[in-house]
Structures are given as C-alpha cells and as structure tokens.
Amino acid sequence: MKVEKISELTTNRLSVYLRCLNELLVEGSRTVSSDKLAKRFHLNSAQIRKDLACFGEFGVRGVGYYVEELRDHLQKILGLNKKHQVAIIGAGRLGTALADYYGFTQTNFDVVALFDNNESRIGKKVGDVEIFDIKNFAKLVKRDKIDVAVIAVPAAIAQSVLERITKAGIKAVMNFAPTPLQVEGDVKLKTVDLTISLESLSYFLSQTNNSNENN
Amino acid sequence: MKVEKISELTTNRLSVYLRCLNELLVEGSRTVSSDKLAKRFHLNSAQIRKDLACFGEFGVRGVGYYVEELRDHLQKILGLNKKHQVAIIGAGRLGTALADYYGFTQTNFDVVALFDNNESRIGKKVGDVEIFDIKNFAKLVKRDKIDVAVIAVPAAIAQSVLERITKAGIKAVMNFAPTPLQVEGDVKLKTVDLTISLESLSYFLSQTNNSNENN
DNA sequence: TTTTGTTTGTAACCTTTTTCACAAATACAC
DNA sequence: GTGTATTTGTGAAAAAGGTTACAAACAAAA
Numbered sequence: 147m148k149v150e151k152i153s154e155l156t157t158n159r160l161s162v163y164l165r166c167l168n169e170l171l172v173e174g175s176r177t178v179s180s181d182k183l184a185k186r187f188h189l190n191s192a193q194i195r196k197d198l199a200c201f202g203e204f205g206v207r208g209v210g211y212y213v214e215e216l217r218d219h220l221q222k223i224l225g226l227n228k229k230h231q232v233a234i235i236g237a238g239r240l241g242t243a244l245a246d247y248y249g250f251t252q253t254n255f256d257v258v259a260l261f262d263n264n265e266s267r268i269g270k271k272v273g274d275v276e277i278f279d280i281k282n283f284a285k286l287v288k289r290d291k292i293d294v295a296v297i298a299v300p301a302a303i304a305q306s307v308l309e310r311i312t313k314a315g316i317k318a319v320m321n322f323a324p325t326p327l328q329v330e331g332d333v334k335l336k337t338v339d340l341t342i343s344l345e346s347l348s349y350f351l352s353q354t355n356n357s358n359e360n361n
Numbered sequence: 362m363k364v365e366k367i368s369e370l371t372t373n374r375l376s377v378y379l380r381c382l383n384e385l386l387v388e389g390s391r392t393v394s395s396d397k398l399a400k401r402f403h404l405n406s407a408q409i410r411k412d413l414a415c416f417g418e419f420g421v422r423g424v425g426y427y428v429e430e431l432r433d434h435l436q437k438i439l440g441l442n443k444k445h446q447v448a449i450i451g452a453g454r455l456g457t458a459l460a461d462y463y464g465f466t467q468t469n470f471d472v473v474a475l476f477d478n479n480e481s482r483i484g485k486k487v488g489d490v491e492i493f494d495i496k497n498f499a500k501l502v503k504r505d506k507i508d509v510a511v512i513a514v515p516a517a518i519a520q521s522v523l524e525r526i527t528k529a530g531i532k533a534v535m536n537f538a539p540t541p542l543q544v545e546g547d548v549k550l551k552t553v554d555l556t557i558s559l560e561s562l563s564y565f566l567s568q569t570n571n572s573n574e575n576n
Numbered sequence: 577t578t579t580t581g582t583t584t585g586t587a588a589c590c591t592t593t594t595t596c597a598c599a600a601a602t603a604c605a606c
Numbered sequence: 607g608t609g610t611a612t613t614t615g616t617g618a619a620a621a622a623g624g625t626t627a628c629a630a631a632c633a634a635a636a
Binding site: 155190196206208 | 603
C-alpha cells in the first residue's frame with residue numbers, strides 16, 4: 147500500500163469503480179476480478195489494481211475482489227458514508243436545475259439551501275429547498291452545517307462569491323461559472339467550465355470537417 | 362510548428378487563452394507577451410507559447426502577440442468562426458437550463474431544438490426553443506443542420522440516445538448523463554459527470570477532516 | 577550602425593500518469 | 607499433497623504532460 151498523495155485522476159476513477167461495483171451488486175455478482183471489471187466497463191485492469199493499492203490490499207489472489215466489501219471500502223475512502231450539506235449560490239436556471247439534479251438528491255449530498263441576491267427570488271422554493279438572501283449565507287452555513295458550496299452565478303461575481311464561501315469556512319467548492327477562480331488556503335475547488343468543454347468540442351468538430359474536405 | 366496530434370488539454374487551454382485575449386481586447390491592449398498573459402491570468406508562459414506553437418508562429422520576438430490577431434487565429438483554430446446548431450436531448454430541468462445557458466446563447470452555438478419522449482413536454486417552448494418529439498430527431502437534424510448534440514437524459518437511456526445521435530450523423534456530443542458511454546466511429550464525446558466531480562470533492566473533504574482530527 | 581533589452585520558439589530536462597510484465601499468493605481439481 | 611489455473615500487487619518501462627533555459631529574432635535607443 148502506497149502512502150503518496152492521491153491524485154485527482156485517481157479519486158475520479160474511484161468514483162467510477164464505485165458506480166461499476168454498484169451495478170455488479172444489482173446483478174448479484176459476489177466477486178469480480180480486475181480483469182473482468184476492466185473488460186466489462188472498458189477500463190484498464192492494471193490501473194484498477196494500482197488505484198486500489200493506494201488504500202490497502204482489498205483483493206484475494208486467485209479470486210479477485212469481493213464486490214460488496216470493495217464497494218463499502220470505496221464509499222468509506224470517498225467519504226460517502228457521511229452526509230454532506232450542500233448550498234447552491236445562484237438561483238437562476240442552472241442553480242435551480244442543480245438543486246434537483248439526481249446526483250444531489252439521490253445520494254448523501256443534501257441540498258439544504260439556495261442563495262441569491264435578487265429580491266424577487268428570495269423566499270421562493272425549488273422543490274423543498276428555500277431560496278435565501280445571500281446576506282444570510284454565513285449564518286445559515288453555521289446553522290445547517292453546510293460543508294459543500296456550489297457556485298452557479300455569473301462569471302463576473304463568481305470570485306466575490308467564492309470569497310464569501312471561503313470566509314464562511316467551507317472547504318469544498320464546485321464552480322460552474324465559466325471563469326477560473328483564485329483560491330485562498332486549503333479550500334478544494336473544482337471548476338466545471340462548459341464553455342471550455344464546448345469550444346474544445348468545436349475544435350475536434352472542425353478537425354473532422356477539414357479532414358473530410360481533404361478526402 | 363508541430364504537426365502532432367493535439368491533446369484535449371491543449372484545446373482546453375486554447376479556449377482559456379481565447380477568453381483572456383477577449384478580456385484584454387476589451388481593456389484596449391494591442392499587444393501582449395506570453396509572460397504578461399501568464400502573470401495576469403495565472404498561467405505558465407512557456408506553456409502558452411508551446412500550445413500556440415502547435416498551430417503556427419503567431420508571435421513577434423521582442424514584441425509578443427498582437428491581441429486581436431491572435432484572438433482571430435484562436436477562434437479559427439477552435440472552429441468558432443462558424444455557427445454551430447445544437448440539439449439538446451432531454452427537456453428536464455437540466456436540459457432546459459442548458460437551453461438558455463449563456464455559453465450556448467451568447468456565442469456561435471445556437472440551440473435550435475430540444476427533444477424529449479414525454480408527451481406532456483412536446484410542443485412546449487423554452488425561450489425561443491421548441492421541444493420536439495425524439496422520434497423526429499433524424500429529420501430535424503437534417504432540416505436544421507444540427508451538428509452538436511447534448512445528452513441531458515437519465516443515465517439508463519443515455520447509451521440508446523447516443524446511438525440515435527450517431528445514426529443521425531452528428532460527430533460532436535456532450536454528455537451530462539452520469540455514465541460512461543461507448544462511442545461508435547469518429548464521434549467526439551465529452552462527458553461532464555457531476556457525480557464523479559462531487560464524489561472526488563467528497564474525498565478531499567474527508568481528507569481535510571481527518572487531518573484536522575489528528576491535529 | 578551598433579548596442580541593449582525584450583520576447584519568441586523550441587530542445588532538453590523533469591514530472592506525472594499509464595501500461596507492461598511477472599513473482600507471489602490463492603483456489604481447485606485430481 | 608501436488609500440480610494447474612487464476613489473479614493480485616508492484617517494480618520497471620513507456621508515454622504523456624509540463625518546465626527550464628537559451629539561441630535566434632526583433633525593437634528601440636544610443
């Protein structure tokens with residue numbers, strides 16, 4: 147078992163493995179080898195073994211891994227055995243869409259509050275979740291033990307929102323504003339930038355078109 | 362100038378550079394050096410130069426890059442000089458949120474149609490965009506020259522939706538369903554998997570908490 | 577014209593990530 | 607038991623990605 151720093155690429159894959167194992171569990175598999183797992187879900191068996199090896203020796207040589215046991219280990223490793231309280235800042239279309247995104251609702255991530263600075267939105271509800279005035283952010287973070295924040299505001303104000311989040315003591319932030327943000331301290335920020343994804347997609351599109359022209 | 366295959370990491374950065382240049386243009390800068398660009402936007406100057414070098418020699422030694430000229434080059438490289446017609450499949454909250462996401466509306470990506478299989482949604486409009494029956498997908502792709510598809514349906518049916526998209530001849534697909542999809546042929550698929558991002562975030566959160574306990 | 581200062585483009589180097597390959601461990605058949 | 611078939615865990619190799627460092631190119635001042 148390695149004790150090195152775990153890369154984000156690894157933790158991302160752990161999440162994938164977890165999903166695969168859940169699928170296998172539903173199908174009733176008791177054990178699975180890294181090779182079967184890899185073939186079934188188009189992964190690399192050596193990488194699976196190496197990723198898992200970062201956290202312990204979960205497998206049995208000649209047998210493989212016990213599906214349920216490994217699933218439980220991964221859940222624990224990823225911190226999915228504890229509930230997380232999520233706040234979404236920005237109650238526009240994206241923010242409200244995220245508020246009942248199944249990834250948030252179906253798991254141990256609970257969206258407990260939406261925040262906005264727009265008077266006309268404050269006080270309304272999206273499903274069970276109330277939209278609060280951003281001014282009360284710090285207070286509600288404390289009250290509801292919010293530990294994850296999602297930024298779903300326009301790019302122009304995203305940095306100031308992040309600072310508010312950081313000041314409130316939140317350590318995990320997901321950013322949907324199409325702009326890179328500067329982080330203070332040991333806060334973990336993940337940016338999902340749709341503009342970058344789209345424009346990058348556009349590049350590959352133009353490549354295909356050009357090569358077709360040359361045929 | 363290199364002629365190697367361009368990595369996705371590079372095209373992602375090109376999109377970032379483009380954004381930076383647009384910002385500089387608004388501020389009225391005529392030229393910029395890779396060093397100034399890097400310092401201003403927290404990038405690496407050598408990497409900027411290397412990324413650009415994949416596509417030509419755009420700079421002038423001793424001067425830097427002409428902002429507007431480089432901007433135009435990047436737009437061309439990324440295929441952003443042509444309009445793209447986007448279809449969103451799945452007219453739930455996420456699909457409709459994406460339909461008027463500014464990244465789609467504000468640029469040369471035009472959302473021209475939403476698709477769903479739910480009778481109650483078909484025929485309605487989200488902003489200017491009509492929700493069509495998924496059965497008419499291929500027909501409308503042809504009529505409206507749709508070249509980008511966005512999957513915003515539940516994971517369980519995402520693969521079958523992708524196959525429909527592929528059959529209709531679309532080469533660029535963005536997937537928001539939290540599941541990896543198998544691509545046929547030369548279709549470019551980008552998956553934005555919020556579950557993976559969230560669970561990965563959860564890992565780092567549990568790390569922070571554990572190390573605090575040990576203090 | 578020459579010198580000085582700036583900045584690109586890139587070769588060489590370093591780091592990270594992925595893949596390969598195999599000894600060690602286990603199960604199971606005989 | 608012994609032998610055969612699996613499969614893990616992990617070094618070592620390969621590939622991919624990022625950084626450093628500097629010659630070559632150019633601008634501007636002297």
